[in-house]
Amino acid sequence: MFFTILPTNRKGRGIAFVAGLVAAGAIALLSYNVSREIRLLGSARSDNVQWSLVQTQVEFLEFAQEIERDPVDLTKLRQEFDIFFSRMRTVNEATVFEALRADATVRQHLADLSRFLDEAVRIVDVPDAVVLQQIPRLGMLASEILPTVRALGNSGLDISAIAADSQREKVARTLTQLALAIAGLIGMLLLAILYLYQLNVRIYRRERENKQTSTRMSTVMGTSLDGVIVCDAQGLILQFSPAAEGIFGYAEKEVLGRDIGAVIVPDHMRKAHDAGMERMRENGEKRVVGKGRVKMEAKHREGRVFPVELAIQSAMTDEGEIFIAFLRDISHRVAAEAELVAARDKALASEKLKTDFLSTMSHEIRTPLNGLLGNMLLLRDTKLNPLQDRYVGYMETSGRLLISHISDVLDITRYDAGKLSTRSRPVNISALLQAIVDNQKSTAAHNETSLHWRWIGQNVGWVLSDHDRLQHVLMNLIGNAVKFTRRGKVSVTVENIGQAQNAELMIKITDTGPGISADLAERIFDDFVTGNAAYDRVAGGTGLGLSIARRFVHALSGEIGVDSVVGEGSTFWVRLPVVQTEAPEEPIADEMALPLTRSLDVLLVEDNEINRMVAREMLVAEGHSVTEAHDGPQGVEAANGRRFDLILMDISMPLMDGRTATRAIRSGDGPSKDTVIVALTANVMVDEQQAFLAAGMNSILTKPLSRNALRTLLSQTSRLATDEETNMINKSHSDETREALGEEAFVKLRSRFVTEVDEYHEWLISDEARDFLEIAARTHKVAGSAAVFGADELRKILRAIETAAKAGNITRIRANVAQFTASWTATKSQLSR
Structure with a gap:
């Protein structure tokens, strides 16, 4: 069981192996010690140290007896001496007596005996006659050494007893250690058995979990909407999920073991796929693996190519690295995205078409308006009777109203295109409101309505804001309140609800008019919404005023809203953040308003005969000479022919438009190359006007042509021409x-x-x-x-x-x-x- 389970856990196998080595080593060491001690005990019995020491005494006594014998048998004497001598030599040299010789007393006894033997040898190993003469001396030496011999034997007995006791203690200690080691080994074996049991339980649990995980994975793969394909490092398919079968049209048994490139990779991508697999096998380079979802093309069993979303991950197994691919057929999504892009492009094209249409209509409407209002302006220079003067006034009012409507539509287009800009400058809120209220006083009086305004709290005075946009908003709100209120009251309040320099104005216009229904109040700021669309409505309008006001307020980072009760009245409010500022310095007299210093030679390039006539009459009336050109090529030819002080250039003309004509004049070497060129156009779109300036024009005059704007331009150009003469x-x-x-x-x-x-x-x-x-x-x-x-x-x-x-x-x-x-x-x- 141990060797069956152990390989499944490397850590457990290592611990058990080390523990086994330690236990085996300890037991081997203790066994060796016990064996050595037993051998030592056995060696002591065989040598019989104590017997040898006792025998030494016996042999010495036999030698001493031979000395005292009378007559002395020299042969027997020498024999006994040799036996004793040999015994003493054994005691001095034998290994078994090492422990004995280690004792200092024994060493002293042995030294004394050695000296005795040396002297006895000199007496015994001589001729018999000499020996007989030395017998008395030899007997005396023997008598003197006898106590030493006895002491040596007694010391040996004592030392042997002590050594035997020590040896027995060592054996007992070694046996105790061996018993403890065996007990420890048994304990370790018990722990190992317990550990292996727990390991076996853990392995069993893990195998069960792995089985459950495998079952879940099989279920997931079987029910996943994404196709799952598992391959080895060679690109051979190991698994092919049911979803993959549905996506590619293959059954799993048909593709197992086949190269994935041959199964799902389109023919035109096969070479790149094979090269990528080869790079991955050679140097491990992975360009798609682990990079998240990527869009690619795949091949169906029928041969058709379709888009898929693909994600690949890798994993290491005992058989090597495998790759898991998750694929999703995104044909419907790609088609939907293509439709969405087409719809977006169509919407953008429609938006551009709308802008182009507005620009074109602005030009086309302003061009005849320029002729209409210009001729009415020239008509006023003639003698008119009161009725004719009144009719001209009506026509001028209608023309200005039409211009206002066109400007409203263009403002909406600019805002929706994100091109509506604002300019911050000092504005006196009190003066602005007073001017608007004064302007509406006559209408309020006609409707028998009172109109007044006031500050709530401290007067803010001057703030930084866009005067023109703010004026447009307040004029519209106050004008609507006055227009819809009959025999009632309109009050305007303004309050600073901000702090310190960061002021925030709350402007409320409250009327006692008919009020607005809840449904209408929700959409009152939408385009083309009016309170009453019937033909017999009391007040007219296009329904663009409030929608433009909302856009202007948002452009100024403010809010606008309305609270109304039908039959009681309405309150329109504007919440506007502003920055307080100081009153600007009084402007000095405009030098440009000075009278002309001389007449100018003007080139007028205009294809519309009526507009050309209006501009010519205005210029001639101011005392200037005019040369006319009916289109762009004529204008370029005239400018290259002689020097002009000013060129008025129409933009939209046949054959050559005004921008092209301007570039031709600027790039040539004619005498009017550096002359001031002013665009005369009905196009008021900001981006278009920027294009005019980029083409080389110096300024822009918009149609309908204003006499004041034309006079300002002529004054500037006249002074410039005079300066150039100096x-x-x-x-x-x-x-x-x-x-x-x-x-x-x-x-x-x-x-x-x-x-x-x-x-x-x-x-x-x-x-x-x-x-x-x-x-x-x-x-x-x-x-x-x-x-x-x-x-x-x-x-x-x-x-x-x-x-x-x-x-x-x-x-x-x-x-x-x-x-x-x-x-x-x-x-x-x-x-x-």
């Missing part, structure tokens, strides 16, 4: 810098300056929100570089931008940025001369 560069200052640095260093530094200003210009005109301090810091740096090269005019404009940024005056910044764009174009042209 110099944009302080020549003496630039020459001093060139002389101080040297020609080569000056050229390198000038090139770096041009790059720096171009990057600053691109950064400044981008639509991303900028922090005022960041604008001031970067502008200050560029202004310092401009001073080095004597760009005094450019530096002056940059200082104005810096001052406006420090004051938080966004209007002033925008005006100076437009001036900077034109100034930099001229400065860069003169800088390279």
